[in-house]
Amino acid sequence: IKHVGVFTSGGDSPGMNAALYAIAKAAEKNGIKLTGIKKGYEGLIDGDFTTLKSYDLQKLVHTGGTVLKTARSKRFMELEGRKKALQTLHTNHIDALIAIGGDGTFKGLLAFSEICDIPFIGIPGTIDNDISGTDYTLGFDSAVNTAIENIDKIRDTAESHNRIFIVEVMGKDSGYIAIHSGLTTGADAILIPESGKDFIYLLDKVKNYDSEDAFLVVVSEGDEIGAELLATKIKEINANVDLRITRLGHVQRGGNPSALDRMLGVRLGVAAIDVLLLGKKNVMAGVLNNQLHFTVFEEVVKQHQVNDELQELLELITN
Ligand code: F6P
Numbered sequence: 001i002k003h004v005g006v007f008t009s010g011g012d013s014p015g016m017n018a019a020l021y022a023i024a025k026a027a028e029k030n031g032i033k034l035t036g037i038k039k040g041y042e043g044l045i046d047g048d049f050t051t052l053k054s055y056d057l058q059k060l061v062h063t064g065g066t067v068l069k070t071a072r073s074k075r076f077m078e079l080e081g082r083k084k085a086l087q088t089l090h091t092n093h094i095d096a097l098i099a100i101g102g103d104g105t106f107k108g109l110l111a112f113s114e115i116c117d118i119p120f121i122g123i124p125g126t127i128d129n130d131i132s133g134t135d136y137t138l139g140f141d142s143a144v145n146t147a148i149e150n151i152d153k154i155r156d157t158a159e160s161h162n163r164i165f166i167v168e169v170m171g172k173d174s175g176y177i178a179i180h181s182g183l184t185t186g187a188d189a190i191l192i193p194e195s196g197k198d199f200i201y202l203l204d205k206v207k208n209y210d211s212e213d214a215f216l217v218v219v220s221e222g223d224e225i226g227a228e229l230l231a232t233k234i235k236e237i238n239a240n241v242d243l244r245i246t247r248l249g250h251v252q253r254g255g256n257p258s259a260l261d262r263m264l265g266v267r268l269g270v271a272a273i274d275v276l277l278l279g280k281k282n283v284m285a286g287v288l289n290n291q292l293h294f295t296v297f298e299e300v301v302k303q304h305q306v307n308d309e310l311q312e313l314l315e316l317i318t319n
Contacts, residue, residue, distance in 0.1 A: 013139025134286025
C-alpha cells in the first residue's frame with residue numbers, strides 16, 4: 001500500500017478530526033502517501049482532493065466537525081456514481097481507502113465492494129451509535145455529554161416553574177442518545193424507538209404527577225409518537241399542565257470531542273492503517289469490550305439497537 005485516500009461521510013461527529021490526525025501520523029510513519037477526499041462520496045466521484053499532514057491535523061484533534069467536510073451523496077447511491085468514483089481512484093493511483101461515517105456510509109461501501117478492486121477500511125463515525133461491530137461510534141459520547149449538559153440546564157428552569165418538559169434528542173432510529181442522556185439526568189420518562197410500550201406508562205405517570213414538581217421526559221427523535229403528539233396526549237389527560245418542548249437538535253453534533261471520542265479516534269485511525277498493511281480489506285475497525293475488533297460490512301449494516309440489559313435498566317429506573 002503506497003497511497004491511501006480518506007474521507008468523512010454522512011453526519012459529522014466529534015472525534016472525526018482526531019481520527020484523521022491518527023491516520024495521517026500512522027501513514028507518515030509507514031511511508032504512505034495520504035490524500036484527503038473532500039465532502040465524502042461527492043469528492044470521491046469528482047476527485048475533490050486535498051493533502052493531509054499530521055502537523056496540521058494535530059492542531060485540530062480537539063475540534064468538532066470534520067476538516068474534510070462531509071455530505072450525504074445521492075450520486076453514490078447510483079451505480080453510475082460508484083463507477084465514476086472507482087475510475088477517479090484508479091486515475092489518481094489511490095490503492096486503498098479509509099471511510100469514516102455512519103450507517104449510510106457503510107451501506108454505500110457495501111454496494112461499492114461489488115465493483116471496487118481497491119481495499120477499504122471503515123471507521124464508525126456517527127453520534128447515533130447505531131452501528132454493529134463496535135460498542136461505541138465516534139461522536140456518541142460527546143453528543144451524550146452535550147445532551148446531558150443541556151438537559152441539566154432545562155431541569156433548573158423546569159424545577160423553578162414546576163413544568164413538564166419534553167426534551168427531544170437525536171439518534172435517528174436508535175434510542176442510544178435518549179437512554180444514556182435520560183438515565184444520567186434523572187428523567188421521569190424516556191421514550192426510545194426500540195421499546196413500543198413506554199408511551200402508555202408515561203401517561204399513567206402523568207396522571208399521578210404532582211403539579212408542585214418538575215417532570216422531565218427525554219424522547220428520541222426516532223420514537224414513534226414524537227414530541228408534539230406526546231404533548232397533545234399529556235394535555236388530554238390534564239389540560240392544566242404547564243408544558244414546554246425543547247428540541248436539542250444539531251448542538252448535539254458539534255463541540256469539542258470528549259476524551260473518549262478523541263481516544264477512540266486515535267485508536268481506530270491507527271488501526272485502519274495497520275490492518276491495511278496486514279492485507280485486510282473491506283472491514284470496519286471498531287472496539288468491542290475495549291479490544292480492537294474488525295467486522296465485515298454485511299454485519300456492520302445490521303442495526304445496533306439498545307440492548308435488553310439497557311432496556312431493563314430503563315424499566316427499573318423510570319417505572
Ligand atoms: O446521523 C446523525 C444525525 O445527526 C441524526 O441523529 C439525525 O437524525 C440526522 O443526522 C440529521 O441529519 P441532518 O444534519 O442532515 O439534518
